Amino acid sequence: MSGVEVSNLSYSYGAKQALDDVSFRVEAGKFCALLGPNGAGKSTLFNLLTRLFTSPNGRITIAGHDLNSAPRAALAQLGIVFQQTTLDLDLTVRQNLSYFAALHGIAGRDAAIRIEASLDKLDMLERAGEKARTLNGGHRRRAEIARALIHDPVVLLLDEPTVGLDAAARASITEHVHRLTDDGTTVLWATHLTDEVHEDDRLVILHQARVLADGITKEVSGDGSLQETFLTLTTTPA
Numbered sequence: 001m002s003g004v005e006v007s008n009l010s011y012s013y014g015a016k017q018a019l020d021d022v023s024f025r026v027e028a029g030k031f032c033a034l035l036g037p038n039g040a041g042k043s044t045l046f047n048l049l050t051r052l053f054t055s056p057n058g059r060i061t062i063a064g065h066d067l068n069s070a071p072r073a074a075l076a077q078l079g080i081v082f083q084q085t086t087l088d089l090d091l092t093v094r095q096n097l098s099y100f101a102a103l104h105g106i107a108g109r110d111a112a113i114r115i116e117a118s119l120d121k122l123d124m125l126e127r128a129g130e131k132a133r134t135l136n137g138g139h140r141r142r143a144e145i146a147r148a149l150i151h152d153p154v155v156l157l158l159d160e161p162t163v164g165l166d167a168a169a170r171a172s173i174t175e176h177v178h179r180l181t182d183d184g185t186t187v188l189w190a191t192h193l194t195d196e197v198h199e200d201d202r203l204v205i206l207h208q209a210r211v212l213a214d215g216i217t218k219e220v221s222g223d224g225s226l227q228e229t230f231l232t233l234t235t236t237p238a
């Protein structure tokens with residue numbers, strides 16, 4: 001089964017083409033890194049995947065649901081972590097998650113069970129009663145990821161989720177999110193940092209609106225390092 005499928009997707013801001021005939025498919029339960037330098041088109045793609053933008057060109061399916069013709073079914077299967085923090089800093093971690101659960105129509109005992117399970121996956125249970133304001137950047141991010149899992153989405157999208165974090169927090173979040181695939185979650189992780197990508201991950205390299213490489217990371221890198229491959233691909237004119 002496919003988690004996310006993008007077919008022949010294009011998008012322009014006026015004369016500026018941000019995505020040019022982009023296609024890739026991520027199988028359910030896999031971690032896929034969407035790797036691209038600044039301006040590659042990653043945020044544009046995320047805005048289309050979350051239906052903030054729509055495009056007449058191309059097709060997106062989420063867990064088999066066409067985002068255009070069945071948007072409610074498709075979006076119900078999506079968990080989203082945006083680049084900018086969206087926690088209410090004056091609420092505790094648990095209150096932030098409860099509020100989000102309520103927005104999804106989840107309440108009472110069901111909500112409590114899901115919140116515990118989501119926090120546990122991110123090793124955040126012991127911080128449930130702390131106000132978001134008192135957490136460091138890494139823990140805030142982990143709380144947001146836990147929040148994105150409450151409704152048990154098939155697909156989790158993260159748009160450069162480690163921006164602004166120190167090396168230890170980046171490594172911890174990267175590991176936690178990789179482990180989510182053990183439960184069958186499909187992960188699409190946008191980044192410009194090659195050290196966040198594991199050699200067995202699916203990898204899509206995006207540059208100047210186009211997909212330049214698509215495959216298993218170690219196969220894309222070949223004999224070199226991913227860093228070398230990425231630099232070669234993205235510093236050579238497309």
Ligand SMILES: Nc1ncnc2c1ncn2[C@@H]1O[C@H](COP(=O)(O)OP(=O)(O)OP(=O)(O)O)[C@@H](O)[C@H]1O
Pocket residue numbers: 013016017018036037038039040041042043044045192
């Ligand atoms: N509102 C806009 N109007 C015009 N051009 C835009 C707009 N938003 C983005 N672009 C351009 O579209 C291209 C893709 O931008 P996008 O933000 O999707 O890339 P990105 O890979 O997310 O980059 P970054 O890592 O810097 O966020 C870039 O050339 C960018 O300058």
